Amino acid sequence: MDLLRFITCGSVDDGKSTLIGRLLYDSKLIFDDQLAALEADSRRVGTQGEDIDFALLVDGLSAEREQGITIDVAYRFFATPHRKFIVADTPGHEQYTRNMVTGASTADAAVILVDARKGMLTQTRRHSFLAKLIGIRHFVLAVNKMDLVDYDRLAFDSIVADYMVFARDAGVAEFTAIPLSGLKGDNVMERSAALPWYEGPSLLEHLEQLPVDDAAAARGPFRLPVQWVNRPNQGFRGFSGLIAEGMVKPGDSVRVLPSGRTTQVSRVVTYDGDLESAQAGQSVTLTLADEVDCSRGSVIAAADSPPEAADQFEADLVWMAEDPLLPGRGYWLKLGTQTVTSTVQPPKYEVNVNTQEQLAAKTLGLNGIGVVELATDAPLVFEPYASSRTLGGFILIDKISHATVGCGMLHFALRRAQNIHWQAIEISREAHARQKGQKPAVIWLTGLSGAGKSTIANLVEKKLYQLGKHSFLLDGDNVRHGLNRDLGFTEADRIENIRRVGEVAKLMADAGLIVITAFISPFRAEREMVRAMLPEGEFIEVFVDAPLAEAERRDVKGLYAKARAGQLKNFTGIDSPYEAPEHPQIRVDTTVMSAEEAAESIVREVLARG
Amino acid sequence: MSLSHLDRLEAESIHIMREVVAECEKPVFLYSIGKDSSVMLHLAIKAFFPSRPPFPFLHIASGWDFRAMLEHRDRMARDLGMDLIVWHNEEAAAAGVNPFDTPTPTYTRLMLTEALTAALTAGGYDAAFGGGRRDEEKARAKERIFSFRTAQHRWDPKNQRPELWNLYNARKNRGESVRVFPLSNWTELDIWQYIQREGIPIVPLYLAAPRPTVVRDGTMLMVDDERMQLRPGEEVIERVIRFRTMGCYPLTGATESAATTLDDVIAEMAAARTSEREGRVIDRDQSASMERKKQEGYF
Numbered sequence: 036m037d038l039l040r041f042i043t044c045g046s047v048d049d050g051k052s053t054l055i056g057r058l059l060y061d062s063k064l065i066f067d068d069q070l071a072a073l074e075a076d077s078r079r080v081g082t083q084g085e086d087i088d089f090a091l092l093v094d095g096l097s098a099e100r101e102q103g104i105t106i107d108v109a110y111r112f113f114a115t116p117h118r119k120f121i122v123a124d125t126p127g128h129e130q131y132t133r134n135m136v137t138g139a140s141t142a143d144a145a146v147i148l149v150d151a152r153k154g155m156l157t158q159t160r161r162h163s164f165l166a167k168l169i170g171i172r173h174f175v176l177a178v179n180k181m182d183l184v185d186y187d188r189l190a191f192d193s194i195v196a197d198y199m200v201f202a203r204d205a206g207v208a209e210f211t212a213i214p215l216s217g218l219k220g221d222n223v224m225e226r227s228a229a230l231p232w233y234e235g236p237s238l239l240e241h242l243e244q245l246p247v248d249d250a251a252a253a254r255g256p257f258r259l260p261v262q263w264v265n266r267p268n269q270g271f272r273g274f275s276g277l278i279a280e281g282m283v284k285p286g287d288s289v290r291v292l293p294s295g296r297t298t299q300v301s302r303v304v305t306y307d308g309d310l311e312s313a314q315a316g317q318s319v320t321l322t323l324a325d326e327v328d329c330s331r332g333s334v335i336a337a338a339d340s341p342p343e344a345a346d347q348f349e350a351d352l353v354w355m356a357e358d359p360l361l362p363g364r365g366y367w368l369k370l371g372t373q374t375v376t377s378t379v380q381p382p383k384y385e386v387n388v389n390t391q392e393q394l395a396a397k398t399l400g401l402n403g404i405g406v407v408e409l410a411t412d413a414p415l416v417f418e419p420y421a422s423s424r425t426l427g428g429f430i431l432i433d434k435i436s437h438a439t440v441g442c443g444m445l446h447f448a449l450r451r452a453q454n455i456h457w458q459a460i461e462i463s464r465e466a467h468a469r470q471k472g473q474k475p476a477v478i479w480l481t482g483l484s485g486a487g488k489s490t491i492a493n494l495v496e497k498k499l500y501q502l503g504k505h506s507f508l509l510d511g512d513n514v515r516h517g518l519n520r521d522l523g524f525t526e527a528d529r530i531e532n533i534r535r536v537g538e539v540a541k542l543m544a545d546a547g548l549i550v551i552t553a554f555i556s557p558f559r560a561e562r563e564m565v566r567a568m569l570p571e572g573e574f575i576e577v578f579v580d581a582p583l584a585e586a587e588r589r590d591v592k593g594l595y596a597k598a599r600a601g602q603l604k605n606f607t608g609i610d611s612p613y614e615a616p617e618h619p620q621i622r623v624d625t626t627v628m629s630a631e632e633a634a635e636s637i638v639r640e641v642l643a644r645g
Numbered sequence: 646m647s648l649s650h651l652d653r654l655e656a657e658s659i660h661i662m663r664e665v666v667a668e669c670e671k672p673v674f675l676y677s678i679g680k681d682s683s684v685m686l687h688l689a690i691k692a693f694f695p696s697r698p699p700f701p702f703l704h705i706a707s708g709w710d711f712r713a714m715l716e717h718r719d720r721m722a723r724d725l726g727m728d729l730i731v732w733h734n735e736e737a738a739a740a741g742v743n744p745f746d747t748p749t750p751t752y753t754r755l756m757l758t759e760a761l762t763a764a765l766t767a768g769g770y771d772a773a774f775g776g777g778r779r780d781e782e783k784a785r786a787k788e789r790i791f792s793f794r795t796a797q798h799r800w801d802p803k804n805q806r807p808e809l810w811n812l813y814n815a816r817k818n819r820g821e822s823v824r825v826f827p828l829s830n831w832t833e834l835d836i837w838q839y840i841q842r843e844g845i846p847i848v849p850l851y852l853a854a855p856r857p858t859v860v861r862d863g864t865m866l867m868v869d870d871e872r873m874q875l876r877p878g879e880e881v882i883e884r885v886i887r888f889r890t891m892g893c894y895p896l897t898g899a900t901e902s903a904a905t906t907l908d909d910v911i912a913e914m915a916a917a918r919t920s921e922r923e924g925r926v927i928d929r930d931q932s933a934s935m936e937r938k939k940q941e942g943y944f
Contacts, residue, residue: 038650107805109786110779112832119650121830133807140809247647262663267696275692277660277811306694316648318659318692331667355807369812372667428810437816439806 036114037247042123042138042171044162045148050179053088054148054217055111055124058239061224062113107131108138118243125162132161132402133355136442139166140428144173144245146238151184151214154194160201161388167207168351168404168444170424173245174202174210177238181230182216188232204391213238252315257281257289257337258418258426260371264330265320273304273320274329276372279425281337283321284312288338291329292416297338298325332373334416334426342426344414345448351420352379352407354399356433356440362398363530364560366440368411370429376412377431381527383407398527399441408449420444434560435614467547471505475544475573476641479565481556481616482579483608484594485586487625487633491579492553494634499549502642507543509536510553524605530561537565544573549641557607559614572644577637578619583608585626651839658685658827659692660811661790662774665825666699668815669772672825673765676702676729678714679891680847681776681828684836686721687845688827689774701728703764703773707756708738709893711869717848732764744895745874756893762798765822772815772823780832790829796820834914841907851910853887853902864898 043051077088111122123138139145145166149159166174176198184190195212202210213222214233221227222237235241258279265273283289287300303310304320313319321335329335336342354360360379368377382405385396399405420427431441468475478495480488489510499506515522519535522528533556540550556562566574586608587595598606605611616622621640623633648656665672674689676682689698704718722729734742737755744752765773779786789805791813806814815823828836840847850867857868859879866873867888868881873895875881886899887910904910 036650037647038653107787107802109783110830111786112780112830114832114834119832119835134805137807137809141811262660263667265693265696271695273695275663277656304695306691314648316653316656318656318663320694367816369814371812372664424810428812430807430809430812430814432814432816437814437818437821439808439814442807442809 036117036119038119038121039144039242039245039247040121040123040142041144041146041173041242042125042135042142042166043146043148043177044125044135044139044166045150045159045179049148049150050217051124051148054146054177054179054215054223055122057217057220057223058122059111059113061220062115062239108134115239115243120242130402132165133353135162136165136169136353136355139169139171140424140442142166142171143247144175144242145171146175146177146242147210148177148179149194149198151178151180151187151190151194155197155201159198160205163198163201163207164205164386164388164391165353165404167205168353170420170444172208174207175238175241176210176212178212178214179217181214181221182219186214186221186229191233211235211241213241252280253282255280255315255422256340257283257287257335258342258423259283259319259321259335260373260425261329261331261333261335262372271322272326273302273322274333274335275318275320276335277318278313278315279371280315280423282312282314283319285309289323289335290338290341291323291327292334292336292341293344293414294328294333295341296325296327298323298327300324332371334371342416342418342423343448344416346411346414347408347449348411348415348417349383349406349408349446349449350429350443351446352382352399352405352409352431352441352443354401354403354405354441356438357401358433358440359401359526360399360403360441361527361530363527363534364558365412365434365564367432367434368409368415368429369432370415370417370427370445371425373415375415376434377409379431380408380410406446407443409443417445417448419447464545464547467545469547471547473504473547473549474644475547476549476575476644477540477544477565477569477573478549478551478575478577478637478641479540479556479562480551480553480577480579481562481619483581483583483586483613484555484606485589485591486579486581487630488553488555488579490630491623491633491637492551494630495637496551498634498638499551502638504549505547506549506551508551508553509540514539526558526605526611529605530558533558533561534564537561537568540565541568544569555607555613557611557613559616562616575621575641575644576616576619577621577623578616579623579625579633580615581625651835651842654831654835655688655691655839657811657830658688661813661825661827662689662692664813665772665774665815665823666693668813669823671768671770672700672772672774673730673768673770674698674700674702674774675761675776676704676718677776677891678704678710678718678848679776680836680840680851681778681831683845683847684831684839685774685776685828686725687843690725697726700774701730701768703730703732703768705757705760705764706731706733707744707760707893708733709744709756709872709895711848711850711867711891711894711897713848713850714891717846721846730764730768732760732767734760734763744893749896752896765798770822771817772825774825774827776828777826778831778833778836779826779829788826788829790826791815792824792826793817794822794824796822798822800824834911837907837911837914841911848891850888850891852907853885853905853909855883855885856899857881858884858886858899865901866897867894867899869894 045051109124113120125135125138147163178191178194191214214230215222221229224239226237259276261274262276265275285300285302289300290297301322301324303313362379362381365376365378368375382396384393385403385405387394418426427445429443430439433440480492482488492508496506496508519532522532543550597603598609607613734756742755777785789808793806858865859881884901887902888899904913
């Protein structure tokens with residue numbers, strides 16, 4: 036018996052849950068006690084009068100039952116004598132599109148439901164496009180509720196014609212259209228006498244004979260992403276993982292990436308004994324003939340056709356978080372068993388899923404889909420998503436909330452990075468610093484508007500100057516008017532602002548200077564980004580701490596008043612967050628210290644560092 | 646060669662368990678001694694072979710588990726050399742909480758849910774394996790394989806992390822944890838077929854035998870020890886019974902059955918007209934009972 040995974044998707048009220056309930060009911064997978072509960076629920080909250088409301092069988096969360104909608108993907112199981120099925124019932128409502136993508140990512144086939152009375156809707160197009168994007172090959176257009184249009188052939192034909200036009204534009208190569216009624220059971224399990232003009236298979240007959248893709252994976256070149264190094268004792272070192280593609284047997288030549296070393300497979304170890312060969316879809320442990328560098332994140336691959344490694348890519352990106360994509364911010368990127376830091380460029384374009392139009396976009400919001408370029412801080416072993424879901428599909432994880440914020444499909448590697456060679460610099464940064472007789476540093480003042488950053492920064496620079504130190508002060512005034520003139524105050528622009536300031540500060544530190552910066556720099560992630568640009572110990576984070584109420588009371592520039600009046604958007608502390616440093620090197624409490632005292636303590640602290 | 650559905654399920658479960666060990670700091674295995682737990686234990690041994698499973702096994706003992714379960718637990722722990730931790734809510738037991746006099750929702754919360762969250766907090770575990778399957782119950786059907794929990798062990802069903810392909814996000818902040826369900830995609834029938842194929846040891850109560858029983862409120866209970874409180878008019882009768890799930894004996898319903906072998910059990914399942922949870926008194930008490938219990942931290 037083999038296994039087929041499919042999704043059902045469509046708009047609100049297209050009857051997905053009802054159809055699945057019907058499949059379970061007709062395949063005798065609803066037990067008497069569940070049926071009794073269902074009958075009771077149907078009478079109490081159902082929408083089908085005296086009849087059973089099958090949707091109540093699948094909508095498992097109380098919020099779903101109350102609102103009569105599907106919120107989250109639900110997995111359901113049934114089997115025929117020939118095949119086991121896993122159905123992901125995915126929500127139709129737009130705000131739960133990310134849950135639909137979750138269901139689609141593991142599916143072999145998509146059943147797209149359309150209400151025969153309504154025809155194609157925005158969500159039908161969106162879901163078909165998403166299913167195509169995520170690489171589903173088999174499409175079924177299920178024209179549901181045929182009972183409500185008197186099983187009218189013209190209604191069916193007209194929807195099929197509409198879908199065909201859409202499918203061609205969306206790149207859906209082929210689909211099978213089936214007229215049915217989930218509520219009445221027509222053409223669900225068996226062909227219905229109510230639809231004599233339809234000569235194709237019933238939905239289940241069709242799903243039973245669809246080819247499953249696993250055999251294809253076994254034919255590709257061998258790839259095993261290493262999950263875990265298995266070392267029970269000094270005498271055994273094995274590499275455990277799920278074979279993503281191809282086959283392997285002892286004696287095979289393999290290349291371990293990213294190191295690129297070649298060796299041979301010694302044994303294919305399992306609890307049930309060593310295997311003579313193993314194939315895609317099996318979880319095994321390999322031992323290798325040589326002691327090569329191999330650990331979690333490595334990929335063991337066929338020596339004669341290894342995958343590439345690169346650090347810049349073009350990819351499709353689906354955004355799944357309430358907070359929009361912040362270009363330039365570092366996110367964790369997980370692909371296979373590799374996790375790296377990745378930054379995303381502003382999208383090349385966003386796709387309108389209804390028209391496939393390419394729209395200009397600066398970011399992606401919840402459920403936004405676009406094509407982006409991204410860079411990683413270490414090379415990724417990858418393949419285009421079209422040839423490998425495992426080595427081409429990735430998720431992005433927010434570094435602070437740890438939420439999964441996006442998913443993507445790699446197209447190809449960008450070659451640019453390889454063509455920029457660092458100019459060999461003969462006067463080293465150490466030489467620059469030595470000449471000035473000081474240790475370079477970036478004194479990074481962060482805090483709310485009105486906390487006193489600029490005042491303190493100016494005093495710090497004066498004191499350093501008096502001590503004969505070489506310094507430079509970067510603040511909003513000399514940066515915003517020139518280098519960053521093109522940036523506003525949205526979250527994305529603030530990040531770019533800080534990134535540029537960080538890069539400039541780094542160059543100045545390379546030149547041997549002590550750089551003082553005075554920016555609100557509200558986000559922890561960006562301050563950490565600047566810290567990571569500099570050698571250990573050269574980034575000195577100074578938290579100019581003033582309670583919001585106090586800063587607002589001072590309101591030197593009258594900005595808080597404007598923000599409160601709604602005349603100033605994205606103002607930190609009012610309608611944009613400030614993430615205070617958790618472990619600043621220096622904290623200046625402005626409620627007890629004067630600006631003079633604060634500057635004095637900062638200078639003392641910095642010079643004590645050498 | 647095409648892999649069978651059991652081969653695929655096995656490979657997927659092993660992959661999940663390895664991901665947890667690779668990405669989490671301190672995983673623990675929730676060992677409930679039932680058939681699902683037994684399959685999961687077998688998979689854990691396979692996943693890390695020739696190493697031993699690199700995590701301890703935690704049993705939440707209500708004090709009212711079937712004796713045969715405890716014997717099985719101790720035998721498995723001995724044979725496999727597993728690092729077994731048994732946790733019991735002593736305080737509630739001392740206060741007289743028991744399955745006869747305490748209302749079932751309160752009993753379950755104190756002896757199972759709160760005992761579990763206390764044990765997880767005390768152990769500082771950041772990941773816990775559970776044997777839940779999506780075909781068991783409607784709320785479970787909605788749950789992710791890596792199911793995120795707040796520091797209070799609560800589940801927010803409306804705000805689950807998207808889970809794509811077989812890429813699991815195990816990252817969390819201090820104090821937060823994940824419940825991991827490697828058997829998510831298995832059905833009850835898959836479990837039995839796999840037990841048979843692999844020869845996995847199970848508690849004998851799953852197979853039919855003559856046992857002392859009473860019928861109470863339409864549920865057939867087994868009189869497992871002398872603490873069973875009989876109500877007036879109740880009579881202990883020996884019947885040939887077996888269990889489809891395991892738990893606290895005063896709250897677990899038996900079915901009359903002649904299935905004395907695994908073949909019989911599988912044949913009986915194919916003809917079954919009631920779900921396995923039907924025998925669970927604890928799930929019947931409130932509508933959407935499982936979702937509520939899960940939100941509170943129950944497995």
